[in-house]
Amino acid sequence: MKQKLFDELVEEAASCTRCPAMCGRSAVLSKLNGSPKARIMLIGEAPGRKGADRTRVPFSGDQSGANLDRFLQSINLQREQIFITSAALCNPRTESGANRKPTQKELSNCTYFLRRTIELIDPTVIVTLGSVALEALKRIQYHELNLKDSAAQIHTWQERTLVPIYHPSPQVLASHRRDAQQLLDYQVVAQAIKCS
Numbered sequence: 001m002k003q004k005l006f007d008e009l010v011e012e013a014a015s016c017t018r019c020p021a022m023c024g025r026s027a028v029l030s031k032l033n034g035s036p037k038a039r040i041m042l043i044g045e046a047p048g049r050k051g052a053d054r055t056r057v058p059f060s061g062d063q064s065g066a067n068l069d070r071f072l073q074s075i076n077l078q079r080e081q082i083f084i085t086s087a088a089l090c091n092p093r094t095e096s097g098a099n100r101k102p103t104q105k106e107l108s109n110c111t112y113f114l115r116r117t118i119e120l121i122d123p124t125v126i127v128t129l130g131s132v133a134l135e136a137l138k139r140i141q142y143h144e145l146n147l148k149d150s151a152a153q154i155h156t157w158q159e160r161t162l163v164p165i166y167h168p169s170p171q172v173l174a175s176h177r178r179d180a181q182q183l184l185d186y187q188v189v190a191q192a193i194k195c196s
Contacts (some may be wrong), residue, residue: 002036002037002120003036005120006036006120006121009029009113009116009117009120010029010030010031012113013027013029013089013113014026014027014029016089016109016113018109018110019090019105019106019109019110021092021106022090022091022092022106025053025090025091026053026056026090027089027090027113028047028052028053028056028057028058028086028089028090028091029085029089029113029117030056032056032057032058033057033058033083033084033085034079034080034082034083034084035080035081035083036083036120036121038081038082038083038121038123039081039123039124039125039193039196040077040081040082040083040123040124040125040126040127040193041082041083041084041085041117041118041121041123041125041126041127042058042059042068042082042083042084042085042126042127042128042129043084043085043086043087043114043126043127043128043129043133043136043137044058044059044084044085044086044087044129044130044133044167045086045087045088045101045102045129045130045132045133045167046086046087046088046089046090046091046092046099046101046102046132047086047088047089047090047091048061048062048064048065048091048099049091049093049097049098049099050062051064051065052065052086052091053090053091058084058085058086059084059168063169063170064167064168064169064170065168067168067169067170067173067182068129068168071168071182071183071186072186074183074186075186075187075189075190076190077189077190077193083117083121083123085114085117086133087102087107087110087114087132087133087135087136088102088106088107088110089110089113092106101132102132107132107135107136107139108139110136111136111139111140114136114137114139114140115140118140118158123160124160124161124196125160125161125162125163125189125192125193125196126157126160126161126162126163127162127163127164127165127189127192128162128163128164128165129165129166129167129168130147130166130167130169130172131146131147133164133167134146134147134150134164137157137162140158141157141158143155143157143162145157145162145164147164147166150164151164151165151166151177151185152164152165152184152185152188153188154188154191154192154195161192161195161196163188163189163192165182165185165186165188165189166182166185168182
């Protein structure tokens, strides 16, 4: 039953035309996101142009994906054990083709899909990757968390365990949260999983 409902949500996302700037782009939501039976869900910002928008697999094919894989391996967490989605399911780009942050309207348009995905997967642990993903949860159920003060801490949100951490992009690693600190953050993720 869960698989059937998930397949229906995938079809609905594939035919979505709510965001004019995203029309012609494909939503990254399919069996390639992970198992619908996963206990652990990771939520990113949006598919990257060189990564998930091209490969159809969240956090793959680019440096952010390689960094995430390395961080997951540091706590012996396999992709088969997790489900990965994004606050925005399609790749937002500038006119020149570079990645950009999703607009508030685009995030609002995609809230339905994020809410439905969380309800369907029903994870016990949610890990948000970056501030956009953490803010996106606020649209589903209000919280007062922000990445600066709440990163790598275990919280409760919608009766689930929530761990906000920084995005694994090279830019974040270079300027906001260095590699060694992110590796420590994933130890908190491991602790949250163990205790859930």
